Amino acid sequence: MGEKVVFIQGEQIDLLVKNIDHSKIYHKWVNNPIVRKYLSVEVPESLEVIKKEWFPDYRDYKNIWFEIWHKEDQIPIGMVGLIRINYIYRNAEIGIYIGETEYWGKGIGTEAINLMLGYAFNTLNFHKIVVGVNANNTQSLKIFKKIGFVEEGHLKDMEFINGEWTDLKWLSIFKKNRKG
Ligand SMILES: CC(C)(COP(=O)(O)OP(=O)(O)OC[C@H]1O[C@@H](n2cnc3c(N)ncnc32)[C@H](O)[C@@H]1OP(=O)(O)O)[C@@H](O)C(=O)NCCC(=O)NCCS
Known part of the structure; x- marks a missing residue:
């Protein structure tokens, strides 16, 4: 299953360098209707595309993804x-999903976002991180607000989900407003 390479250590989780040998697992996650509902994955993601596009043969400076590894369960x-x-303005969007849904509601999403913000602000020295959250994704909105993200914009009818037009909220957090 390839080697497990820890890039950032956490409490419940570590953030690992993503692993092409786990492509089948990633494939299962992104095509799961419950997981992909608010991820704008409307077209099936094939295993071949994941292996090719998620693992290009160059260093992808525009997108940095980590695998969330559960330390106790070792999965x-x-x-x-x-x-x-954007390295000129030193900002980026954050994206997150817990593909194994039985791990929702245990504080793991919150920890993963906080670890990523630590990396973005303290290692990469970014100025601002933004996130686009569907207005109906109440769980996700609550988590980002609890972490310190502030709503900046509300855009109407941006995503068509399960037969209805839904709004998108943009939230952000600045390095200067974050402790730690
Ligand atoms: C959004 C998502 C990443 C959240 O991850 P999560 O691990 O379930 O989030 P958390 O557990 O950190 O927070 C959820 C709840 O657990 C609570 N919690 C926090 N720490 C906890 C702990 N140690 N033990 C138990 N519960 C805890 C939080 O307070 C929160 O409570 P709430 O239900 O009152 O809001 C996850 O639901 C997901 O993958 N969704 C599908 C994809 C998606 O929508 N991604 C976001 C796109 S913007």
Whole structure:
């Protein structure tokens, strides 16, 4: 199953370098209707595309994804990433999903976002991180607000989900407003 490479250590979880040998697991997560509901995955993601596009043969500076590894159970459970990175303005979007849904509600999403913010602000010296959250994704909104993200914008009818138009909220957090 390839080697497990810890990049950032946490409490319940570590953030690992993503692993092409886990492509089948990633494939299962992103195509799961419960997981992908608010991830804008409307078209099936094939295993071949995951292996090719998620693992290009160059260093992808625009997108940095980590695998979320459950320390006690010793299994991969999700992904957290910085996407659409802009090194001139030092900002990026954050993306997260816990693919193994039985691990929801245990504080893991919160820990993964906090570890990623530590990396973005303290290692990469970014200025600002933003996130687009569907207005109906109440669980996710609550988590980002609890962490310190502040709502900046509300855009109407941005995503068509389960037969209805839904709104998108944009939230952000600045390095200067974050402790630690
Ligand atoms: C959004 C998502 C990443 C959240 O992950 P999560 O691990 O379930 O989130 P958390 O456990 O940190 O927070 C959820 C709840 O657990 C609570 N919690 C926090 N620490 C806890 C702990 N140690 N023990 C038990 N519960 C805890 C939180 O307070 C929160 O409570 P709430 O239900 O009152 O809001 C996950 O639901 C997911 O993958 N969803 C699908 C993809 C998605 O929507 N991604 C976000 C796109 S913006």
